[in-house]
Amino acid sequence: MWKEKDIDLGTIPVKKKVKIEYQWEGEPLEVKNLRASCGCTVPVFDKDSGVLTATYTPGPIPKHLKYRGSYRSVKKLFIESTSGTHELSFSALVVS
Numbered sequence: 001m002w003k004e005k006d007i008d009l010g011t012i013p014v015k016k017k018v019k020i021e022y023q024w025e026g027e028p029l030e031v032k033n034l035r036a037s038c039g040c041t042v043p044v045f046d047k048d049s050g051v052l053t054a055t056y057t058p059g060p061i062p063k064h065l066k067y068r069g070s071y072r073s074v075k076k077l078f079i080e081s082t083s084g085t086h087e088l089s090f091s092a093l094v095v096s
Contacts, residue, residue: 001025001026002023002025002086002088003022003023003024004022004023005087006088006089006091007020007022007089007090008090008091008092009056009090009091010092010093011070011092011093011094012092012095013058013094013095013096014058014059014060014061014096015058015059015060016058017055017057018056018058018092019053019054019055020053020054020055020056020090021053022051022052022077024050024051024052025050027083028047029047029050029082029083030081030082030083031045031047031079031080031081033078033079033080034077034078034079034080035078036054036075036076036077036078037075037077038075040056040057040058040059040075041056041057041075041077042054042055052077052088054075054077056075056090056092058073058092058094060096061094069095069096070095070096071093072092072094073093074091075091076088076089077089077090
């Protein structure tokens, strides 16, 4: 089981790379497929340590939100393993 499934990154600036770590606890997890909900997030699972690391680089503020100077970003990670399907998420307030 995952130690944490949903992580709030707080406030981060546009285009700043952020690393998020999720820790697996219990029997070793054998990952068959790992993907993110968007191209701005790159997930990697280390089976020896049981740590999933996701590198997130937030994109620019969408035109329709420029007047606010920020946007709320929520991303998901999908893990298919021998023990089933797992879904993790993280969120952040992205500012210019």
